Amino acid sequence: MTDAIRVKEEQPGVLSRILRSDLFYSFRRSPITVISAAVTLVLILAALFAPWIAPHDPFDPASLDIMNSLLPPQWTADGQAGFLLGTDDQGRDVLSTILYGMRISLAVGFASVVLAMALGVTLGLIAGYVGGITDTIIMRVADVQLTFPAILTALLIDGVARALAGPQAYEEIVFFVLVLSIGLSFWVQYARTVRGSVLVEANKEYVLAARLIGLRSSAIMFRHVLPNVVGPVLVIATINLALAIITEATLSFLGVGVPPTQPSLGTLIRIGNDYLFSGEWWVTIFPGITLAILALAVNLLGDWLRDALNPKLR
Amino acid sequence: MTATLSVRNLRVEIPTRHGVLTAIDDLSFDIAPGEVLGVVGESGAGKSITGSAIIGLLDPPGRIAGGEILLGGERIDNLAPPAMRRVRGKRIGMIFQDPLTSLNPLYRVGDQLTQTILTHEKMTARAALDKAERLLVEVGIPAAGARLSSYPHQFSGGMRQRVVIALALAADPELVVADEPTTALDVSVQAQVISLLKRLCKDRGASVMLITHDMGVIAETADRVCVLYAGRLAEIGKVRDVVKHPQHPYTHGLMTAIPSLKGDPDARLEQIPGSMPRLGAIPEGCAFNPRCGFRFERCRAERPAAYPTSRSEASCFLLDAAGAAPPPETAAAARAAGIEVRAGAPTGADA
Amino acid sequence: MLAFAIRRLIQAVGVMLVVALISFLLFRFVGDPVNQLVGVDTTPEQRAQLRQDLGLNDPVYAQFGRFVGKAARFDFGISYQIKQPVADLIASRLPATLELSLVSAVFALLVGLPMGVYTGLYPQTLLSRLFLALSLTGISLPTFLIGILLIFIFSVNLGWLPSFGRGEVVTIGGFWTTGLLTRSGLSSLILPAITLGLFQMTLIMRLVRGEMLEVLRTDYIKFARARGLSSRAINFGHALKNTLVPVITITGLQIGSIIAFSIITETVFQWPGMGLLFLQAVQNVDIPIMAAYLLLIAFLFTIINFIVDLLYVAVDPRIRIGGAGA
């Protein structure tokens, strides 16, 4: 009994372990990283709690008044109280729409990265660990996938989904279509990275030791090997998150994104784009800045993570 | 006669998040012309850093924080980069541990050789190529002329290390620093390479600083040996003396811990408890004191200097003739271990 | 070498077949092509006849075989929307896209490579940090926004460069149109090429930087230093050459995505290339164009891959001579 208690007090808490880790140290040492982490966090929270902090609900058509359309930001001469960053062409509060739009962008981003990660990591693990013909097949599929860059895959899947689902149903599945499109086009990177790491890890002696105990391959793959290849995966995931958000925006720009009634950041920019020359810059500039800041912050985090996790660069 | 290389109170620091680590602390030694000095120590003792410091290639953020390094009597530790570049290769040749990674895989062996030669010597490309071939012949590569146009991966490990030696000797340096030149090689090839290195340097009158953790290699190759412990000098002296009559308790422990082809195979190996401290956690006083069987008060409080004995010099208070005496049992045990305890003795009691 | 080429060829054929299958399935999945072909007033009997005539009642594999056979002869049928042979359409748009992609790839390389080398060699300098910050901003802004902003600044406000299109083109050899030989063609190329190349440029820069940092830490660089070689010889002779191997791969892969991303750039700049054609095709469900485009991209990609592999062999003797030595 006493042993257990001793073990407990010896064992530092997760938090304090994190705080003492090299990773956290290199994090703290880089002010830019701290700032980008804070910005990312703030943006994610803002998106998460959009319904509570947004002054208006832009997704509720009943609350919109077309007469409020294209109001400039509050601080300008023609600005109107209650619309801090002005309104768009439908009279939606730009600030609220950005918050809500970020929800969609982030949701698409996260979901597609998770999908790509799950797919890529699993396939990469299997390819690397099982090897042989399985490996060959998976990697050839990856080659074919690579032939189709992200935008193309997305356009295709979107096209097929539209044709299959029909317009009304499409609106309901558009989120999944986006996630699937973006997710599918990103998995190869994970698979290749993981496969490469697995090829290295699987010959490490701790894996041999696990095999000596007679563990099943799946147990070895997921319990032993996987935790040791997450580093690069995390790095890719972070950078992909930014990329996914931008891809979603780009797809929206190409007209294959979420409907304009529930715009994402990308859709907002696309809409606002039409008002750039006419002087209603706020419709596109604010979402644009938000998107850029979000992507930049996430990218900076990814950059830091890559360098911090790369022992060679330390 | 001035020493080929003279290291005076060298101190190398590595600033890290845990504060500034002192990787080399107050290290001094000389290498006489034509002499082979072995530098031994356990992994992390600072052997490679010493070598890098001498050739001026400390990996950042490491830096020389004190002391001086003299080559043929001139200071080289504070030379400007271009001047230092002329020293490297030309006056100090360097050999690294792994021959596989030391050679650029994308360049032919001949190109790497001629490039080095032409960097340091004024001659035609043709002449450089001739010299390159001569070098390869010298290091014992068969069909040297033809091999000049081979890529490194087409050589075996032992061959590659020979090429590396040829590269290090290309400009006939007066000092060769060899950092574990044979660790990556097979046992039977190790001996060939070591003897080749030794012979070539002897022919050229070059001094050698042979860094290794293999006492066996030192014992057979070096004239003198310098034992490092946690970045500090533990003992320095003639090889035979240090191996047969180690004066520092660490050296003593080391020598008895190494299994040998001679002696009683069933005898239990002596073991030094614990392991070498990390650089960030070097104990106060003598760095070795927590593991030392002969430690006494003074060891925990003060850092020993290198004290001369009849055979070698060692950094241990037991040998400090002017220092306070250790407890009698300790002194007795130490004497029993062959250490010439002088502490507390009025004068040299080593007769 | 021959075996390598043959294997590549087999793989390429495999990839092309898979892509062909995907393209073919598009035809099948996206709905009855007959509905896309005929007008409102076509009777069910006529439709049935047409279906029979088009061979849509044959077994799927027979149809696929026919599709592949036709595709191999560059026969992709007639565009639903434009009513011209898809092969002709693509052929007339191909030069525009390839020229744009090539110029932006060259731009990306010419700017990205030196920047990457510089930031790799001097990671701590202010300029390096500036480059890095800029590059991050470059990949944090969507391409289309960059394009629009460039037009806004350089065409509308400054009036320096054309805002759209390809300018004047010259026809060479009867089929290839090029904008590289006229002033207006060249000036039209600048903004789209920058827009398209910016992302790749940052990518190459970051890649080269990373590789450079790693290579500079290798033993052979340290050994080269220890031999007293000049910094020039080390940085550019030894380090740069060794970073090239991964850079070539990634750059090769990126050319594929440059072509894909040209969809966006072409849309923003109304660049009369394949991307624009494809996007319109997607919006109009003009499947023959979509299918042909897919196959073409796969084809280009395979060729690029092949060239990359050849370059590899040229750069890395370990592959050239074969066998990993001792």
Next chain:
Amino acid sequence: MSAAETRTARPAISPPDTAPLVEIEGLGRVFDLSKRWLNRVLDGSGKVMLTAVDGVSLSIERGGTYALVGESGSGKSTIAKMVVGLLPPTSGSVHIAGADIWAERGLARQRQLHRRIQMIFQDPYASLNPRWRVGSILAEPIKAFGLAADAAAREARVGELLSLVGLDPRDSAKFPHEFSGGQRQRIAIARALASEPEFIVCDEPTSALDVSVQAQVLNLLRDLQQRLGLTYLFISHNLAVVRHMATRVGVLYLGRLVEEAPARELFAAPKHPYTKMLLDAVPDIGMEGVERPSIAGEIPNPINPPSGCHFHPRCPHVMPQCRTVVPPSYAVGDAKVLCHLYDGTDHAGTARSAP
């Protein structure tokens, strides 16, 4: 905790104790390194086979330490992997306590067998999963083989194991990177002991360690052998270490066991020319300042080994038949030697000139 306690769970061993615990018969392993089919057809090249281990037979006494020495690539690790069951042999058999570990069918039986054979690896840094706590690493085999009734028993057993290798039971909460190399190797040893094996294969267990730590680990291995009655297959290229550990030594050259003898005999009077050269070439602290002849030539390419006796191109006593005939195993006293010098005829001025 005593040694007796740790052994309580061990099942009774069926064959009489005098029989060797491990018997290896004609063990061989061939790796197929052929190029791809297409290349072979085009280049007109044939299959490329690497014989990593070639007809190795040996047996290990219960409680003994059999050492395998040889240069890199001679097949030491390959043998080790085949013995513990990580790599299937292409020929030959491995019997442990009478049971053929490769012929055994049935998962339960196989696992039961494997439990009795464990392995300690060379690299203490790579042999522990860096993401796992030491406690979990040690608990895993206990759990896998069902050697503890419940979590508490398991935890207790982990503590025991740690104490056994000279670590603190509290260390189980730490991660591997918090330990030094020597301590990690102790943890690896503890893990090997966790499944209560009677036979442990040690593949260069100290070659990555510093000499002062190497002594600790070698001593520990010897202590454990005495306390637990373990049997070792000890692999090393360091002859001095082997001399210190082994009761019997086998010398491998390009996959063949060229000499096998009791340790004392081998070191006192090596028979095979290769063994002699090896003993001469290895630098040793006891031989300071002695200039010695080194072995001529390098290890041949294992893909294309020399005909006849593999060692003939480097052998100072080479005879015509060495180039063509593979020497059979000759018994010379307690030793077995694969060398034509010992074929019974007198090869004047050659072999007998050696001790």
Next chain:
Amino acid sequence: EGKTLRFAFQGTLNALDPYSLNETFTLGMLGNVYEGLTKRDKDLKIIPGLAESWETIDPLHWRFHLRKNVTFSNGDAFNADDVLFSAERVRADGSDLKTRIPADSEWKKVDDYTVDVTLKTPNPILFAEWDTWYIMDKEWAEKEGATKPVSAKDTNPGPAAYKANGTGPFTIESHEPGVKTVFKRRDGYWGEKLIDTNLDSVVFTPIASDSTRVAALLSGDVDLIEPVPVQDIDRVNKDPNTAALTGPELRAIFLNMNQIRDELPTSNVKGKNPFKDPNVRKAFYQAIDIEAIDKRVMRGLATPIPLLIAPQLYSAPDLKRWPYDPEAAKKLLTDAGYPDGFTVGMDCPNDRYVNDEQICQAVVSMLAKIGVKVNLNAQPKAKYFAKVLAPGGYDNDFSLLGWTPSSFDSWNVFVSLATCRDATGKGGPFNLGGYCNPKVDELAKQIVVETDVDKRNQMIHDAYKILLDDTSHIPLHQQSLAWGKRKNLDIVQRSDDQVLFYWAKLN
């Protein structure tokens, strides 16, 4: 010394066959190259074209006197054979302009420059749309193998898809669909006095992206763009070098409500179709604040309309819009049994009409205020039309459409938009909502044969009144044309939105 006009439009010019696509822009562009028997002047008044004059021998017999000394751009002479050939071709399979001439009319050549037409029923507006029925050269078509219209199902398109040979003042020098089309002024055009241009050539480029198009104008890369997005009109006018050319367009924009289906697939109301109830339709009508849409979305460049036709073409003082009244709308909805509203899907093009998608979005939010939840499906016109005009389905529950009667006559509105149809499209071909009132059908039948103008106008009035009372559709507004041009360009903007280069001058 000739000048080159650079012109950019949002859509592409696809096939050049003048009978392939009945669409204003395509026909307008081809109108620079081809001509019909009639033409329209700057005010859309019908004037003689390739027919110098015509006469009605009796209500069922017409005679057309053709112009002499007219040549096609390839040099062939124009004569009666060409007219007969064109009359045949325009009614052939694959033609999209079949309705230009009655299917059962008979065409006879009297002499080389006289053609007789015999009708089965009287038709007072027979030639109303003939300005866009372009006469093709028989010899050329036969030589090129272009005797059949290029149609959707063709597997090898005829040369007429990328070549043109008309009698008009311009020829097409090169045509790359979606990229560039170059028009060249030709010599020997018969009607030099009808036109007024100093252009030597015209380079047409499609620029789909609004901002790129505007940028191209502002930066001087093109001389003329169409359309200018309404929000950019100010900007274009502010620039010293550019100006916006605006004017009323004859297009009426309106909403369709599907009254023919028994259940709306996109609605949560099951078992019945709420749009069958006129009260629901009227509720929708009254919930829409057209003034707000016109002021905000259209920036004042639209005129609310009470009928399905532009006021320029028909208006009556007593036919007025139902007033905007959300309260009344809510009440109507409650009375109809939908106090909490319902859900319905809406189809909307997003690249066809001025700010079409924004209008639909505004409608969505206005309807939301009376509790109706509209799921908007905005899509490119190609897909939109494919869907809402899907053969056998007219797949839409609630949709936005614009209509310009090509004859500029109300009869076209009724037969196209408001007469009963069945699911296969028999009846009003563009009656997306499937509105059906036999009285309207009856009136339409009479209108087409009535030659007395006053009586005819009365019948038109009656028909419109029925549509208004039934709330058959929800008319929104008449949109405005908005072209952008360099200040140095003079061009005539006709309200049918045809871009005619022969009235353009670059200074």
